[in-house]
Amino acid sequence: MIKVVRGNPTPEELAAALAVVRARAATAAAEPSGAEGPRDAWSDPSRIAAAHLPPPGPASWGRTYWPS
Template sequence: MFKVLRGNPTPEELAAALAVVQARAAAASSAAEAPEELNEWSDKARNVPRGGLPQPGPKAWRSSAWPR
């Protein structure tokens, strides 16, 4: 239900506003129903090297960029 507080919108403007509100409500309800698919490209674990992160110690900054 809409209530116009100011102005005098045309029927076309009211229809456009209603269409936007309905579209956003439908998108929000469908997003809440469907679980998000797991995307391996966005997985944060991909950024950690297989051997783990370099251990702190003398000259650790040098080996931080070396391939393992």
């Protein structure tokens, strides 16, 4: 059930909102249970492992996660 708490939406606005909610529900239902969502590229550990690490030295810790 969807309840409008504030405002006075038109029937077209309600239909658009309901279409979005139904599309998201259909997408969630189509995915197998236990499946991970899409990975964010920033949090992907392989992004760091693929880059060349800086040579050891006093300031190397500061350059570890920065692209060269």
